[in-house]
Amino acid sequence: xxxxxxxxxxxATGAVGTELLELLESRNFPISELILLASERSAGRTLTFKxxxxxxxxxxxxxxxxxxxxxxxxxxxxxxxxxxxxxEKGAVVIxxxxxxxxxxxVPLVVPEVNPQAAANHQGIIxxxxxxxxxxTVAIWPxxxxxxxxxxxxxxxxxxxxAGAKAMEEVKTQASAILQGQEPIAEVLPxxxxxxxxxxxxxxxxxGYCEEEMKMVNETRKIFDTQQIRITATCVxxxxxxxxxxxxxxxxxxxxxxxxxxxxxxxSPGVKLVEDWRANHFPMPIEATGKDEVLVGRIRQDxxxxxxxxxxxxxxxxxxxxxxxxxxxxxxxxxxxxxxxxAAYVAQ
Ligand code: A2P
Numbered sequence: 589x590x591x592x593x594x595x596x597x598x599x600a601t602g603a604v605g606t607e608l609l610e611l612l613e614s615r616n617f618p619i620s621e622l623i624l625l626a627s628e629r630s631a632g633r634t635l636t637f638k639x640x641x642x643x644x645x646x647x648x649x650x651x652x653x654x655x656x657x658x659x660x661x662x663x664x665x666x667x668x669x670x671x672x673x674x675x676e677k678g679a680v681v682i683x684x685x686x687x688x689x690x691x692x693x694v695p696l697v698v699p700e701v702n703p704q705a706a707a708n709h710q711g712i713i714x715x716x717x718x719x720x721x722x723x724t725v726a727i728w729p730x731x732x733x734x735x736x737x738x739x740x741x742x743x744x745x746x747x748x749x750a751g752a753k754a755m756e757e758v759k760t761q762a763s764a765i766l767q768g769q770e771p772i773a774e775v776l777p778x779x780x781x782x783x784x785x786x787x788x789x790x791x792x793x794x795g796y797c798e799e800e801m802k803m804v805n806e807t808r809k810i811f812d813t814q815q816i817r818i819t820a821t822c823v824x825x826x827x828x829x830x831x832x833x834x835x836x837x838x839x840x841x842x843x844x845x846x847x848x849x850x851x852x853x854x855s856p857g858v859k860l861v862e863d864w865r866a867n868h869f870p871m872p873i874e875a876t877g878k879d880e881v882l883v884g885r886i887r888q889d890x891x892x893x894x895x896x897x898x899x900x901x902x903x904x905x906x907x908x909x910x911x912x913x914x915x916x917x918x919x920x921x922x923x924x925x926x927x928x929x930a931a932y933v934a935q
Contacts, residue, residue, distance in 0.1 A: 592620035593926060595917075596655045596679070598670060599662030600624035600635060600644055603752040603829075604684055607910035608659050613638055615914060618921065625651055626662070655679045657926060659913050675711035680926055682713050682913045686798075689714040689806060696809050699915040700857040701728045705812075706919050713916055716810060717802040718908030719743050719822065719831055724810050725881045725907065726900045727837060729855040730848055731811065737894075738838040741803060741820040745787065746872065748829035748904045750776055755828050762826070780826045787822035797822060830872035831908060832901045839894045845886045848896060852883055857907065860884060875901035879911055 595612065599605040605626070612619060622637050625647040634641040645651055647666070652658065652674040660667050660674075661684035671681045671688070688694040695705040696714045701724050706713055716724070723741060730736065747754045754775045761771035761781035771779035777788045789798035796804075799822040808814050825832075837843070853860045859880035861870045870882035881902040889895025902908055920926040 590618060591921070592618040593656040593921075594621045594623065594654055595619050596623040596625055596652065596658045596674070598625045598647060598658055598660040598666065598674075599684075601626040601630045601633065601752075602661060603748055603755065603905055604661035604909045604913075606635070606752075607905045608661065608913065609635060609637055611906075611910055611914045615918070617914065617917065623651060623655060649673055649677075652677045652679055657682070657917060657920075659917065660684060661909065661913070671712055678927065680709065680711060680713070680920065682715060682916050684715045684909055684913055686717065686802065687714075688712050689716060689802075690809065696806060697916050697919075698724050698728075698810055698912060699919050700725050700855075702810055702812065703919050705810075706916060707923065707925060709925070713920075715909065715913045715916065716806045717799070718749055718904045719745065719799065719820075719833060720803050720806040720810070721908050721912050722831060722881050722900060722902035722904075723803065723833055723835060724807055725855075725857045725902075726852070726883050726898065727835065728811070729851050729858070730837065730843065730896075733847075733851060734839045734841065734843055736816055736837050737840055738817040739807070739819070740836040740838075741818070742834045743787075743799075743803075743820065743822045744784075744825045744827070744832040744834075744872075745799075745822060746825065746827040746829050746831055746904050747776070747780060749824075749831070749908075750788075754780075758826055758828065776824070780824060782826060784823055784825045787824055789822075796820075827872045828876070829903060829905050830875040830901050831904045832870070832872055832875075832899070835898050835900065836889060837896045837898070838889075838892060839896070842888075842894050843896045845888055845896065848886050848898070852886070857881060858883055862886070869899055870901035872901050875903050877906070878903055879907060881907060 664685040667685040787799040862884040869884035885899040
């Protein structure tokens with residue numbers, strides 16, 4: 589006998605929503621009924637799940653009746669409005685937005701790092717920011733061996749972080765430029781094709797944008813320590829769906845790069861990609877569609893005896909968002925942390 593669950597995807601038509609649909613199918617998540625929710629604009633559309641056409645409904649109170657699990661990826665304000673309603677109706681919500689991440693009552697979970705945190709949920713579990721997920725998967729195994737003192741990160745973030753419409757916009761801009769026309773920016777603040785710009789989130793009094801502060805605050809929450817000093821510079825680049833990050837780590841004593849390599853070669857969710865002779869290291873096109881965070885260029889920082897450099901790429905839509913959320917859902921099922929109103933069915 590195995591339990592099955594009534595699962596809703598809020599934001600089903602978006603970049604992350606469609607990936608969630610694919611992952612729930614390919615990973616054979618135990619679903620008795622799938623409910624697809626989006627805005628009124630999408631009502632009437634259908635999406636395919638396991639060969640079946642499922643209608644997309646406009647989100648409403650009624651849509652969450654008897655739902656066991658909601659995977660939400662429809663933006664912060666939509667989550668703020670609908671997550672409490674879904675919880676009140678008995679569902680557990682795994683939320684991909686930033687709405688609840690820093691709420692002390694809401695666990696912020698990367699299954700390879702802090703799966704134990706999920707057990708304390710009170711209805712909502714937050715899926716961390718994409719750059720933070722990718723970075724924490726890669727550096728947690730090193731932090732376990734020798735606590736990291738300081739992190740200096742620079743990110744090269746793809747258009748997918750701004751949603752499906754931003755990805756389309758970059759393609760349209762590229763083709764306009766190739767035809768000698770002016771690129772038009774409507775979703776993103778500036779043309780991204782053949783360009784890059786510092787991350788387009790609001791900037792605080794210290795000059796850090798929201799995305800950078802997410803890396804700082806969320807990493808500390810996931811690692812359950814306020815001791816790590818973190819600084820980041822986040823940049824959008826004209827890549828479609830995989831983020832890259834240059835990470836400088838500082839330890840109390842030197843960290844041998846070969847030891848780091850050996851540790852990361854057997855760490856969950858990490859794939860070492862290093863061919864020094866061919867100068868072949870992680871690239872966004874090779875990370876696209878992959879579950880693992882690709883890590884390489886591990887080397888001693890020549891400017892600091894206790895510094896270590898590494899480079900990573902990870903699929904922003906997959907491990908940076910949808911896959912992490914589905915892994916959290918799988919964790920809930922495995923640990924029996926998900927109530928099921930659904931019927932028990934024979935295997
Ligand atoms: P819709 O397609 O109907 O606009 P992305 O991150 O790729 O831009 O996707 C955002 C997702 O969130 C889409 O599925 C979008 O639905 C959904 N969404 C956006 N605003 C709302 C809203 N106010 N209520 C429900 N769903 C929303």
